[in-house]
Amino acid sequence: MAASLTASPAGKSAAGTAPSGTNAAASSSTSAPASPTPGAATSTAASTAAAPPSHASASSAAPSSAPRSSAAASSAVPANTAWQCGPTAAATLYTTGEDTGQTLQACIRVDNGKLELKGTLSPTVASWNEQIILVLKDANEQDHGRYESAACSAADCTYSVTITPPSRGKWTVLPEWERYLGGDNFQSTGHQPALVSF
Numbered sequence: 001m002a003a004s005l006t007a008s009p010a011g012k013s014a015a016g017t018a019p020s021g022t023n024a025a026a027s028s029s030t031s032a033p034a035s036p037t038p039g040a041a042t043s044t045a046a047s048t049a050a051a052p053p054s055h056a057s058a059s060s061a062a063p064s065s066a067p068r069s070s071a072a073a074s075s076a077v078p079a080n081t082a083w084q085c086g087p088t089a090a091a092t093l094y095t096t097g098e099d100t101g102q103t104l105q106a107c108i109r110v111d112n113g114k115l116e117l118k119g120t121l122s123p124t125v126a127s128w129n130e131q132i133i134l135v136l137k138d139a140n141e142q143d144h145g146r147y148e149s150a151a152c153s154a155a156d157c158t159y160s161v162t163i164t165p166p167s168r169g170k171w172t173v174l175p176e177w178e179r180y181l182g183g184d185n186f187q188s189t190g191h192q193p194a195l196v197s198f
Helices: none
Strands: 091-092 101-113 116-120 131-138 143-148 155-161 171-177 186-189
Touching: 091 186, 101 171, 116 131, 116 171, 131 155, 143 155
Parallel strands: none
Antiparallel strands: 091 101, 101 116, 116 155, 131 143, 131 171, 171 186
């Protein structure tokens, strides 16, 4: 009786799939099936006593794991933060430096994947048509946006705006105020709160 040789199929490695929602393209690799060894015997002759059939087994390559995308972590929604508020500052007149008896303050936080900026001018002077200005700044004190309120009408004027910053990083906000809406009537600035991570 001739002994037969059977081979099990060579295993295939799993192709990696990139996590969805990232800019990085996922790379994947597939192991090629094992090639037969040149010159390998394909059968053996039986001796007087029949030898049990021999089975050549092909080892299966272990499935490869898809590489983790380094962009996955950076694309995650940033963690919410508590409000970070700068100390209140006296609102003064630009031309004379006179203290108006008003205060100016700014706050910043991360909320639901956005930056929220808030400024408060208190109390207001209705006849001055005052405005709150919020200037977004990065960790290097570079400006990345200027946001202006409508004319303040409440005795304690609060202006808030929700934005998406141009990039991940650390951010703060500088408060300013103007009077006589519609003109270039900058008066003074307040203090910046601590940086928040976005």
